[in-house]
Amino acid sequence: MMTSLFSVFEPSSSIFSAPLNWISTFIGLLFLPLVFWAFPSRWSWFWIKILKTLHKELKPLLTSYHTGATLIFISLFSLIIFNNSLGLLPYIFTSSSHLTMTLSLSLPIWMTLMIFGWYKHSQHMFAHLVPQGTPSILMPFMVIIETISNLIRPGTLAVRLTANMIAGHLLLTLLSQSGPELSSSLLLFSILTLSLILLLILESAVAIIQSYVFTVLSTLYMGEIN
Template sequence: MMANLFSSFDPLSAIADLPLNWLSSLLGLLFIPYMFWAQPTRWSLLWSNITLTLHKEFSILLTPKDKGGSIMFVSLFSFIVFNNFLGLLPYVFTSTSHLTTTLALALPFWMSFMLYGWFNHTEFMFAHLVPLGTPPALMPFMVLIETVSNIIRPGTLAVRLAANMIAGHLLLTLLGNTGNSLFPILLSILISAQIILLSLEAAVAVIQAYVFAVLSTLYASEVN
């Protein structure tokens, strides 16, 4: 039962020994609106408004000299939200529900921020390990706590995104597997519950992509 339950999240399913399901991560590129129309479409206008709003919000968190860096975080949000939404479609592999994808997104960002901060703002990074107003007796413990909290940041980013995406999928799978043994009245209630859960999962897909991008922006702003 457990093997069948988690088989829908198995990244090793393949055709001719090729893991083609991971190609679903690139399907989001098909949803990006193209700009060769004579007049913008409604989808392109909507997406332009979304990206412009995110650019303004991320720019507030960044320093004035790093305003252009918001483009990187908007692209990160776009990649995650497209993959989260694609995972809600039947028979589409959800790459963001695996630590292989989420950790590959979080770890390079965190590593680049840390290297930039320690090489360019060394004194500030050392000072950041001891919060202002810390008693001298607690300084060694605060250095240890701050160091551990910085190290686990990519892990928390990756686990948060993967856990939230796989939790809703598991609940939908469990409810769907019980449909064959229910009476028609209970089946209608089950379908209604699944529609509500699917709507909540769509909201979670957007929220988790936004949280991932915002936290990455905050980590970048801390090293400046």
């Protein structure tokens, strides 16, 4: 029975009526030993170092807010990079490649920022619809353009993350399926193996970069409302 190529991103297996694809979002916690939470180690020190660096990057963007505001976006970064990296392992569903999850992250953030901004800083939000120095004749068009660009922000955040994760996984799937056909030629098989290794390295970089981009853009959106 022929199935769609995109079916690899959403397997239909389940346990006790719970889909295994979404359980994979949390199953990675089982890989961490108990001593990771109880005692400092090289891995925990390395992760804390990354979070401190990210805190220093985000803090200047949120100067008008309490210092603890960066913890929200650091947690968001940790969740996304955790799922992106976990999806690189074989036979594990990448939940961050599904719009259901990415929209569940971007839409509440955007809605919260819009409600807070229009309630607390209404004048600033109205002024933000018309950039400084805009000619009077272009102001109605700029209001429409800025409103549309503001409304599509949660969608662009979600689609950007989903599309980047799906694209690399599709390439890995297509190249891996062509492996058995090239087994007769050692040279072609070696080239395919090298291509898969390079693509896997690229996907690892994309998993980190897209987590950072999602977090920074969310932080910038929060910085704009004040």
